[in-house]
Amino acid sequence: xxxxxxxxxxxxxxxxxxxxxxxxxxxxxxxxxxxxxxxxxxxxxxxxxxxxxxxxxxxxxxxxxxxxxxxxxxxxxxxxxxxxxxxxxxxxxxxxxxxxxxxxxxxxxxxxxxxxxxxxxxxxxxxxxxxxxxxxxxxxxxxxxxxxxxxxxxxxxxxxxxxxxxxxxxxxxxxxxxxxxxxxxxxxxxxxxxxxxxxxxxxxxxxxxxxxxxxxxxxxxxxxxxxxxxxxxxxxxxxxxxxxxxxxxxxxxxxxxxxxxxxxxxxxxxxxxxxxxxxxxxxxxxxxxxxxxxxxxxxxxxxxxxxxxxxxxxxxxxxxxxxxxxxxxxxxxxxxxxxxxxxxxxxxxxxxxxxxxxxxxxxxxxxxxxxxxxxxxxxxxxxxxxxxxxxxxxxxxxxxxxxxxxxxxxxxxxxxxxxxxxxxxxxxxxxxxxxxxxxxxxxxxxxxxxxxxxxxxxxxxxxxxxxxxxxxxxxxxxxxxxxxxxxxxxxxxxxxxxxxxxxxxxxxxxxxxxxxxxxxxxxxxxxxxxxxxxxxxxxxxxxxxxxxxxxxxxxxxxxxxxxxxxxxxxxxxxxxxxxxxxxxxxxxxxxxxxxxxxxxxxxxxxxxxxxxxxxxxxxxxxxxxxxxxxxxxxxxxxxxxxxxxxxxxxxxxxxxxxx
Numbered sequence: 279x280x281x282x283x284x285x286x287x288x289x290x291x292x293x294x295x296x297x298x299x300x301x302x303x304x305x306x307x308x309x310x311x312x313x314x315x316x317x318x319x320x321x322x323x324x325x326x327x328x329x330x331x332x333x334x335x336x337x338x339x340x341x342x343x344x345x346x347x348x349x350x351x352x353x354x355x356x357x358x359x360x361x362x363x364x365x366x367x368x369x370x371x372x373x374x375x376x377x378x379x380x381x382x383x384x385x386x387x388x389x390x391x392x393x394x395x396x397x398x399x400x401x402x403x404x405x406x407x408x409x410x411x412x413x414x415x416x417x418x419x420x421x422x423x424x425x426x427x428x429x430x431x432x433x434x435x436x437x438x439x440x441x442x443x444x445x446x447x448x449x450x451x452x453x454x455x456x457x458x459x460x461x462x463x464x465x466x467x468x469x470x471x472x473x474x475x476x477x478x479x480x481x482x483x484x485x486x487x488x489x490x491x492x493x494x495x496x497x498x499x500x501x502x503x504x505x506x507x508x509x510x511x512x513x514x515x516x517x518x519x520x521x522x523x524x525x526x527x528x529x530x531x532x533x534x535x536x537x538x539x540x541x542x543x544x545x546x547x548x549x550x551x552x553x554x555x556x557x558x559x560x561x562x563x564x565x566x567x568x569x570x571x572x573x574x575x576x577x578x579x580x581x582x583x584x585x586x587x588x589x590x591x592x593x594x595x596x597x598x599x600x601x602x603x604x605x606x607x608x609x610x611x612x613x614x615x616x617x618x619x620x621x622x623x624x625x626x627x628x629x630x631x632x633x634x635x636x637x638x639x640x641x642x643x644x645x646x647x648x649x650x651x652x653x654x655x656x657x658x659x660x661x662x663x664x665x666x667x668x669x670x671x672x673x674x675x676x677x678x679x680x681x682x683x684x685x686x687x688x689x690x691x692x693x694x695x696x697x698x699x700x701x702x703x704x705x706x707x708x709x710x711x712x713x714x715x716x717x718x719x720x721x722x723x724x725x726x727x728x729x730x731x732x733x734x735x736x737x738x739x740x741x742x743x744x745x746x747x748x749x750x751x752x753x754x755x756x757x758x759x760x761x762x763x764x765x766x767x768x769x770x771x772x773x774x775x776x777x778x779x780x781x782x783x784x785x786x787x788x789x790x791x792x793x794x795x796x797x798x799x800x801x802x803x804x805x806x807x808x809x810x811x812x813x814x815x816x817x818x819x820x821x822x823x824x825x826x827x828x829x830x831x832x833x834x835x836x837x838x839x840x841x842x843x844x845x846x847x848x849x850x851x852x853x854x855x856x857x858x859x860x861x862x863x864x865x866x867x868x869x870x871x872x873x874x875x876x877x878x879x880x881x882x883x884x885x886x887x888x889x890x891x892x893x894x895x896x897x898x899x900x901x902x903x904x905x906x907x908x909x910x911x912x913x914x915x916x917x918x919x920x921x922x923x924x925x926x927x928x929x930x931x932x933x934x935x936x937x
Contacts, residue, residue, distance in 0.1 A: 288324075328370070341793055343365070360485070364487070383544075416545070466516050467517060474511065520601070522578045563800040584600075611623050614709075615804075621792040634693070636773045683825050698814075734832035739840075
């Protein structure tokens with residue numbers, strides 16, 4: 279077995295071992311307080327191994343791909359499912375990103391969760407055991423080279439997110455949020471499974487990704503079937519990555535512990551859908567209609583979530599809608615992979631995923647630091663001026679906010695503008711939907727301005743104005759301990775510099791990820807080479823003006839730390855945004871209540887059938903009860919009965935003869 283594969287198996291082994299070891303710690307009351315150590319050590323060691331893995335893959339040639347020997351999981355007829363892992367540049371980058379970010383979230387969690395709801399004696403072991411399994415499942419998803427093995431890890435991620443979002447299971451809102459997340463993502467997963475089986479049929483009865491993609495490239499199926507398969511697979515991405523119309527679970531998932539929110543939003547779960555479409559680029563490159571659906575879903579989601587985020591008062595919900603919006607940006611880029619070079623389109627999307635992992639994890643952990651200091655309060659209307667109380671949290675949150683807003687030279691600036699450039703090039707191409715890319719470019723630019731505004735609105739409301747501390751925090755609100763502020767400082771460096779270092783200074787990211795064989799295979803299908811490293815400064819200038827304008831407007835309206843007064847004419851629009859465009863209410867009225875009514879009707883019908891079957895079953899028992907007295911066990915009674923029977927028979931025969 280090659281060294282990259284050994285490193286990949288070692289990463290999975292460490293994380294799975296951490297899960298088992300953490301669970302065993304629950305057997306000893308004295309060891310429960312050390313439940314965080316297996317996760318921290320496993321994630322840290324996995325991050326080091328993943329970075330070594332990146333180096334080994336980089337030295338692996340022009341199109342490095344390392345695939346493990348197939349081990350048959352199960353087989354039935356033409357369906358053969360193998361346990362195979364594959365390591366290529368795309369998987370290596372994702373693995374390094376997931377494990378690195380998860381390491382700092384795990385360290386932060388050790389301080390945050392110790393003081394949370396009773397510390398080590400209440401759910402501490404359960405939390406870290408499920409977190410370990412969560413990271414393991416995400417890494418397995420990244421490395422899987424078989425569709426059904428990928429689905430196994432995909433569902434593992436879903437189950438772990440359900441358990442973590444519902445961590446406070448005795449809190450009705452948390453239990454409802456976990457159930458909502460599980461059920462909504464199941465809708466997308468239904469389409470995903472159907473898409474896999476359709477691709478299995480179209481791909482020569484293969485479920486291994488490499489073999490399936492090779493077969494489809496050599497024997498292209500009819501366009502309608504392939505389009506249907508891609509759209510069904512995209513359903514899974516829509517559910518996991520919280521795209522319209524299945525995005526409604528992600529904001530509610532904020533009911534879980536804040537480090538869970540950071541992990542879900544930055545490195546796991548929601549990035550799975552983006553990775554899935556990127557991995558399936560050789561198939562999506564063949565179907566322009568599916569590309570257009572991906573792009574429009576991303577554009578609608580980016581704009582819709584940004585509009586909702588403008589007026590939210592819960593700091594974590596602002597960041598949640600921000601994640602939904604930024605995921606929309608990633609799908610905007612993926613939607614252009616048939617209009618421009620798939621290498622450029624996918625690397626633009628993955629580069630934003632890479633930079634987003636740093637600044638979004640930072641922002642969520644900083645909000646957790648605020649929540650920790652404020653006694654669990656996260657409503658921005660109840661606190662303010664915290665830069666005086668929490669200087670480290672304030673500085674690091676500012677770094678993350680500036681990166682998210684796309685301030686020039688920070689990480690988010692480079693990755694966001696790569697996506698905008700992909701849309702611009704898509705609009706200038708000969709793609710059937712080139713006109714749509716022009717419209718989506720305008721959507722992306724407008725959303726960039728909104729992003730800067732709502733991000734710095736949250737920043738000013740939280741850290742500026744007069745110092746206001748809620749009663750729940752007591753009179754001793756202070757900066758979080760070093761175990762929590764340390765990860766913030768590390769991630770702040772990534773939010774500031776990771777984009778520039780991996781992007782324009784070295785062009786390492788696009789060069790490395792662009793060597794992924796599946797992306798080169800997709801590029802061969804489209805017949806386009808990636809553009810040069812030239813940066814579109816004109817487009818960047820426009821997006822910068824919008825970002826600076828959004829920050830300036832937020833400063834004018836909220837730098838005093840108080841909500842600005844809304845003009846009367848805009849109040850209906852503000853109310854619409856504050857109420858999340860009433861999407862949840864529409865879903866409740868149009869889907870949830872009718873389905874609940876149908877479930878009640880089905881239950882009543884089931885009870886009717888059950889009662890009817892019981893009634894029919896009781897008829898023989900009733901008839902048996904009527905004749906049961908005859909069988910009383912007395913021989914004399916049986917003899918008398920026989921005599922009476924014989925007399926009746928003789929009388930009947932005699933009567934017939936006399937007639």
